[in-house]
Amino acid sequence: MKPLPYTRKKEILEMLKRNDFLDINQLSQKFNVSYMTIHRDLKELEDEGMVSRIYGGAVVSDSVRSASDAPAPSADLTLEERFRVCQEEKKAIARAAAAYVEDGEIIGLDASTSALQMCPLLHEKRITVVTNGLNVALQFSDSETVSVMVVGGLLRKSSLSLSGLRDQELLQHINISKCFFSATALSFEKGMMELNYEESESKRELLKRTDKLFVLADHTKLGASAPYVDCTYEQIYALVTDRWPNASQRQADCLRNFEQSGVRVIYGTQV
Missing domain, CATH: 1.10.10.10 (Winged helix-like DNA-binding domain superfamily/Winged helix DNA-binding domain)
Known part of the structure; x- marks a missing residue:
């Protein structure tokens, strides 16, 4: 076959x-x-x-071949494992990102733990959520105001996401106002990246129907690298991250390059 x-x-x-x-x-x-x-x-x-x-x-391409030049995640962690990483930072990022969601919008959320942290903050919004995350969709099962559209694909058990989009015809009839996507790694030179090809492919398809991309990335993702590119910096409207007092030179350079290129850098504040 x-x-x-x-x-x-x-x-x-x-x-x-x-x-x-x-x-x-x-x-x-x-x-x-x-x-x-x-x-x-x-x-x-x-x-x-x-x-x-x-x-x-x-x-x-040179960007894929040189992916090993920068630090990269060593494994595709499970959902439970990712929940334990930078919890407070992700909550701060989620609060900052949720403030940009307005009633009446169609928004895209991926299956990341950062997007999951946004869900309780959007529960009362009058919005439509387009997602490839079963975990995200279930967060709105008891919401009376949030409509959910799940785009189909193969189930990734580690993240409860549907990847390798099969329902692309559905996306042709949707205009997404804003997408809020996390990433395995983020750099100015290489863009937003993933460890998993199918996950990256799903994001690229959703981004084709999106007006504005908000990248949710805690400090551990900055300046890192992964094999598969979701998009380059030109497609990013805003980067939502946390304030990290002990940022490395690589992380500081990454943020500075994004800001100088015109990408909005939004900082979440821990409470």
Whole structure:
């Protein structure tokens, strides 16, 4: 059976990381699909900043190849494990971010623990939430004012998220005012990044329908790196983070670069 498009693209990217160059004909034979199918896959990966196409094939992009240059998370943590990391910082970030949600809006929330911290603060808002997180959707099950749209995909048990969007036709009919997304890592040079390809793909699809992206990132994410790029800094409207008195030079440089580029930096305050 032929792999699904998002699975095939993930495998192509992993192959490119291990090889200097891959030929389209070689990939076509491996996946038993046409030359044009691989050509479209490579075009999509190039549009996502993952690869660079050259005559007859492709090479992995410099940003992906150099991802190991910066500190990176060592594992894709479970939901419970992530809840224990920077709890107070995430609560402060959630309060600051929730203040930007207005009645009547359609907003996007990912399945992150930072987004989960926002949910109680939005419970009485008259809004529609679009999410790939089952955990997020359940937070509004008893709200009389919040409508929820869950976009489908494969279940990631570690995060209770649906990734590798299958219901893209639904998104074509939605205009999202603001997305509030966390990230595995964030840097000015490489953008917002994930450890998981399917999770990154889901975010990229949602961002295509979004007016403003608010990135929720505690100080541990700043200046770090991960394999898969959700978006570059140009797509970020605001960065919501915590004030960390012992910030490293790398973290301070990251914040300064975002501010100087025109990205709004919003600080959450712990109580």
